[in-house]
Structure formats: C-alpha cells, structure tokens
Amino acid sequence: MFGIYLKRELSRRKxxxxxxxxxxxxxxxLVITVNSVSAGMQQAQDKVLTSLYGLGTDMTVxxxxAAPTDNASGRPNFEFDAGSDSDETQSSDRVMTSGGQALKASLVGTVAKQAGVANAVGALSLNVTKVDGSFTQGTAESSTSGSGSQQGGPGGGQATGQPRVQGGGANFDVNSYSVAGVDVSDQDLGPLAxxxxTTGKTFTTAQTNSKVAVVSASYAKENELTTAKTITISDTKYDIIGIATPDSSESTTDVYLPLxxxxxxxxxxxxxxxxxxxxxxxxxxxxxxxxxxxxxxGTTVTTSADLADTVSGSLSTASNLATSVGKWLSVAVLIAAFLVAALLTSSAVxxxxxxxxxxxxxxxxxxxVTRQxxxxxxxxxLIGGALGIAIGLGAAxxxxxxSPTLTAELGSTGGAGGGGRMGGGGGPGRQATASTMDIALSAPVSLTTIALAAGLAIAxxxxxxxxxxxxxxxxxxxxALRSVQ
Known part of the structure; x- marks a missing residue:
C-alpha cells in the first residue's frame, strides 16, 4: 500500500x-565540484612539494x-689572461655551495639517532657558474687633424693626434646550472629519489668516489648530452652513466654526482x-x-607543511579560493536548497x-501520514542526489x-629543499632564488565525495x-470537511 500510494502521488506531482x-x-x-577541485589543488601542491623534497621525505635539516665577512663579498670571481691571443678560448668554472651553510657530515648520523627518526641522508647542493669565451685585441690607429694648430709659425706641418685603439673587446657566455651530491649508498632518500x-643506469654503491654523473632529462636535452658523452666541471671530466626523468613536475637539479x-x-x-x-x-x-x-x-628543520607556505602564485590563490570561498559557498547553497525543499514540501502538504x-x-x-x-x-x-552527482561529475x-594551467612560485625557507636553481651572481650570502612551475589542474572525484553527496541527498x-x-x-x-466547497 505504501509503495503504490507513493508512486501515484509522485506521478501526480511531477x-x-x-x-x-x-x-x-x-x-x-556544487559540493562535488568544490571537493574535486580542492582535491586537484592538493595533488598539484603535492607535485610541487615532491619536486623540492623527494619521495618519502618528511623534513629537511x-x-x-652566514653573512659574508668583510674580506669575502660572496660574489663569484673569475680570472682570465687578457693578453692571450684572440683565437684562444678561455673558460672558467665557479663552484659554490647553495641551499644554506655547510653542515658537518657527522651530523647526519646524529640526526638519524634522534627519537622518531626512521632514516637520514645527507646531500650537498652546488651551483656551478661557467664562463667561457675569448678576447679580441684592438688595433692602434693614429689620426691627423687638418684644422689643428700649426707648429713653428707659418708654413709649419699639421699636428699629429694621439693614437686611438679601434675594435677589440670580449665575448663570453655565462651558463649556470645546479649540481647535487648524492649519497650513493642510500638513493631512496634525497635529491635523486x-x-x-629512463636511460642508462644509476650509481652503484661501489661508485662512492667515481667520476661519473647522472643528468636530468631536461638538462640533457638542452645540452645534447647522452650516456656516451662526458661533462666537464672545473677541468674534471665525468662520464654520464644515466639520464634521470622526474616522476612528477620538473627537476630542480641538473647534474647528480657521488657525494x-x-x-x-x-x-x-x-x-x-x-x-x-x-x-x-x-x-x-x-x-x-x-x-x-x-x-x-643552530639548525633549521623544515617540514612539508612549512614548505607549502612558500608556494605562491595562481596555484596558491586558487587553492585558497577553493578552500575558503568555495566551501562556504557550498554550505550556503546547501542550506538554501534544504530550506527551499522544506518550504516546497510544506506548501505541498x-x-x-x-x-x-x-x-x-x-x-x-x-x-x-507522516511516514508517507x-x-x-x-x-x-534521492532523485536530486542522482541528478546532483551527474552534474557534479560532469563539471569535474x-x-x-x-586542464587549466596554474603557476606555482617556489620560495625558499632557509635553504631547505632539493637545491633549487640559482642564477649567476648568487653567492653564499644569498638563498636559492625562487623558480616557477606550471601545473595542470585536474578534478578527481573520490568515492568518499560521492558517498557524501548521497548522504546530503538523504539528509x-x-x-x-x-x-x-x-x-x-x-x-x-x-x-477536510471545511475545505469542501
């Protein structure tokens, strides 16, 4: 009886x-859309943090x-022989640590022994600035002036001007890239993690002090490097044994060497x-x-939550919008929808x-009667829930x-992270400059979100x-009798 009456009444009041x-x-x-977009924001932020931190990394130390001393400006210094022949190409590398002040390697073991620490691995972040090019010597030329003052009175010769140097100069190319020293005995944690x-192989435990290198895929493509070639840093040649492709986002390190x-x-x-x-x-x-x-x-410990605060740009703006405005808007619309449904039902009664x-x-x-x-x-x-889920899935x-593209600007927190890129001219007194990443936004819908939608429909x-x-x-x-006309 209940089902028959229910079906008849719903068909009468379609x-x-x-x-x-x-x-x-x-x-x-709206709830499904906001939740799915928020989940996509979280995934995008995780990609950014992974590129800086490393898989499985909970924090960095x-x-x-330190501020530069009076005798150390912290700026790179390059020395060239200005008197060399113009045909001779000169090159100089400046290798500097980046990502913070150097720590004693023994601190790695000390950190590993702290309560609650499962594993600790040390790494060395470097910035290499390479300058190469050549000088061109100028030629001295003398010039005369027809209107110059005469010497020895009338009939004297024309004055000869001072010799001038024509042409000459220098043409040098500046290239800066990042290098990370990797603990080859534990590569599951650290910058290479x-x-x-994707090409070649990674380091072995026997290559603790070998002259071998792994380069990132982007750097290899830019410089046309393969596993059959070498890379030279400060007059030292390293055999390229592997090409590394980041699991997500772009790599912040160009070259990996044994620590x-x-x-x-x-x-x-x-x-x-x-x-x-x-x-x-x-x-x-x-x-x-x-x-x-x-x-x-004296150390700075940075967690993923701390690092997330340094991510700015459109990703941060959109995330804040989805988290705050979006959720409050969802709550307001839900309350309004519930009230409208209640008022319409009461009016129908x-x-x-x-x-x-x-x-x-x-x-x-x-x-x-109430049960009916x-x-x-x-x-x-339930009908509204089904329609809402369909609309929400369509929007997601x-x-x-x-896949709108969001920009994430990666800041620096005391040098933590995987050793971000630094431009030429950076020095020990400067932290890693911020880099920019483009992240494609997605809107994944989880079963939890669908269950929430079904619960809201029933509610x-x-x-x-x-x-x-x-x-x-x-x-x-x-x-009923009073309502009869």
Missing amino acids: KAALVIALGLALGIA TKAQ TSKI KQAQTLADSADEVTTIYVTATDSKQIDTVKATIQKNIS SRRVREFGTLKALGWPSRK VVGESIVNG YAVTAI GGLIAGAMGGWRASRMRPAD
Missing part, C-alpha cells in the same frame, strides 16, 4: 517533485647561510648542505621537528488538506578535460519530509 529535486541537485553538484632513470666528488669540487670535504629525514610516524612529524631543533642547535484529512477519517494514524510524506521527500532527495570531468529529503510530515500530522479530519 513538476513539484522535479523542482525540489533540482534544488537539491544544484547544491549537491639545514643551517641558515624524485626521479627515475664525495661533489665535496671535492666545492672544497667541502665531509660537509653537506641538506639532511633529508623520514619519520617513523607521519603523525609525529611536529614532535620529531621539535626534538631535532632542541638537540641540534498544505494543498493536500482534503487528502490527508480524508485518510485520517478513514483510520490512518498520524504516524502513517517523509517517504515522498526521501525519494525526491570538464575541469579535467580543460535533504529527511529535513524536507520532517517539516512536511509535522504539518501533515497536525491535520484533523474536520479540516
């Missing part, structure tokens, strides 16, 4: 049921760069600039951070005075198909049904 369902659908669709070797080789290049024996750390429990990262800072003075009064006169108890109204409202809510698919139906059922339960059989 327009009213559709209006209620559409109101709920719009609110639910660095030391803020974010990439996979000891990087230390030799920078004249930084037994030193590192960054210690990558993983915690035993991801929920205790803040506690581990506090422990390291307390027991190892008011127009069914004769119907419910007659049913009560025939012996229907109030609870049965609530049942109709729940069905309307449209966002993913369009909307219950709220509308509760208000309508309460009004219907207060009707009396006499009300």
Whole structure:
C-alpha cells in the first residue's frame, strides 16, 4: 500500500517533485565540484612539494647561510689572461655551495639517532657558474687633424693626434646550472629519489668516489648530452652513466654526482648542505621537528607543511579560493536548497488538506501520514542526489578535460629543499632564488565525495519530509470537511 500510494502521488506531482529535486541537485553538484577541485589543488601542491623534497621525505635539516665577512663579498670571481691571443678560448668554472651553510657530515648520523627518526641522508647542493669565451685585441690607429694648430709659425706641418685603439673587446657566455651530491649508498632518500632513470643506469654503491654523473632529462636535452658523452666541471671530466626523468613536475637539479666528488669540487670535504629525514610516524612529524631543533642547535628543520607556505602564485590563490570561498559557498547553497525543499514540501502538504484529512477519517494514524510524506521527500532527495552527482561529475570531468594551467612560485625557507636553481651572481650570502612551475589542474572525484553527496541527498529529503510530515500530522479530519466547497 505504501509503495503504490507513493508512486501515484509522485506521478501526480511531477513538476513539484522535479523542482525540489533540482534544488537539491544544484547544491549537491556544487559540493562535488568544490571537493574535486580542492582535491586537484592538493595533488598539484603535492607535485610541487615532491619536486623540492623527494619521495618519502618528511623534513629537511639545514643551517641558515652566514653573512659574508668583510674580506669575502660572496660574489663569484673569475680570472682570465687578457693578453692571450684572440683565437684562444678561455673558460672558467665557479663552484659554490647553495641551499644554506655547510653542515658537518657527522651530523647526519646524529640526526638519524634522534627519537622518531626512521632514516637520514645527507646531500650537498652546488651551483656551478661557467664562463667561457675569448678576447679580441684592438688595433692602434693614429689620426691627423687638418684644422689643428700649426707648429713653428707659418708654413709649419699639421699636428699629429694621439693614437686611438679601434675594435677589440670580449665575448663570453655565462651558463649556470645546479649540481647535487648524492649519497650513493642510500638513493631512496634525497635529491635523486624524485626521479627515475629512463636511460642508462644509476650509481652503484661501489661508485662512492667515481667520476661519473647522472643528468636530468631536461638538462640533457638542452645540452645534447647522452650516456656516451662526458661533462666537464672545473677541468674534471665525468662520464654520464644515466639520464634521470622526474616522476612528477620538473627537476630542480641538473647534474647528480657521488657525494664525495661533489665535496671535492666545492672544497667541502665531509660537509653537506641538506639532511633529508623520514619519520617513523607521519603523525609525529611536529614532535620529531621539535626534538631535532632542541638537540641540534643552530639548525633549521623544515617540514612539508612549512614548505607549502612558500608556494605562491595562481596555484596558491586558487587553492585558497577553493578552500575558503568555495566551501562556504557550498554550505550556503546547501542550506538554501534544504530550506527551499522544506518550504516546497510544506506548501505541498498544505494543498493536500482534503487528502490527508480524508485518510485520517478513514483510520490512518498520524504516524502513517507522516511516514508517507517523509517517504515522498526521501525519494525526491534521492532523485536530486542522482541528478546532483551527474552534474557534479560532469563539471569535474570538464575541469579535467580543460586542464587549466596554474603557476606555482617556489620560495625558499632557509635553504631547505632539493637545491633549487640559482642564477649567476648568487653567492653564499644569498638563498636559492625562487623558480616557477606550471601545473595542470585536474578534478578527481573520490568515492568518499560521492558517498557524501548521497548522504546530503538523504539528509535533504529527511529535513524536507520532517517539516512536511509535522504539518501533515497536525491535520484533523474536520479540516477536510471545511475545505469542501
């Protein structure tokens, strides 16, 4: 009886049921869209953090760069022989540490022994500025002046001008790239952990101090490098054994060397600039951070949450918009949709005075009338939920198909991270300059979001049904008689 009556009443009031369902659908669709876009923002931010941090890295330990002394400006210095022949090409490399002040390599073991630390690996971030080119010597030429003053009175010769140098100059190319010293004994943590070797091979544990290198795919393409070639840094040749492609986003390091080789290049024996750390429990990262800072003075511990605060640009703006404005807008629309559904249901009950009064006169108890109204409202809510899920999935698919590009500007937090790029002219007194990344936005929809939408649909139906059922339960059989004209 309940099902038959329910089906008949819904078919009789199709327009009213559709209006209620559409109101709920719009609110639910907005919730799905906002949640999916927010999830896409989180994925985009994770890509940015992964490119800086390394897979599985919970935090990094660095030391803020010290201010330069009076005798050390911190700027690169290049020396060339200005008297060389013009045909001779001159080249000079300047290797400098980046990403913070150097730390003793022994601190890696100290950090690894701290409570809550699962593993710790040291790395050395370098910036290499290469200048090469040649000088061109000028030629001295004498010039005469026909209107110059005469010497020895009338009939004297014309004055000869001072010789001038014509032509000459210098033509030098400046190239700056980043180098990371990798602990070859543990490559699952550190700067190389974010990439996979797509050509050649990675370092072996026996290559602790070998003159071999792995280059990033972008740097290899830019400089036409392959595994059959070598790369020269400060007059030292390194055999390229592998090409590394980042798992996500772009690589922030151009060349990877064994840690000891990087230390030799920078004249930084037994030193590192960054210690990558993983915690035993991801929920205790803040506690581990506090422990390291307390027991190892002078260091800066940066977690992924700290690093996320340095990401700016359109990605940050869109994320804030989706998180704050979007969610509050969803809540407001849902509340409005629920109220509209409740008011429409209550209004529909008011127009069914004769119907419910007659049913009560025939012996229907109030609870049965209320159950009928609530049942109709729940069905309307489920229809609205189905429509809302369909609209929300369509909106999320449209966002993913369009894939709008967001820009993320990567800042610096005391030199933490994987050793970002630095332009020529950077020095020890300067932190890594910010780099920019373009991230394609997607809008993934999870089963949790769909379950939330279904729950909201049922909740909307219950709220509308509760208000309508309460009004219907207060009707009396006499009300039906008064409504007869």
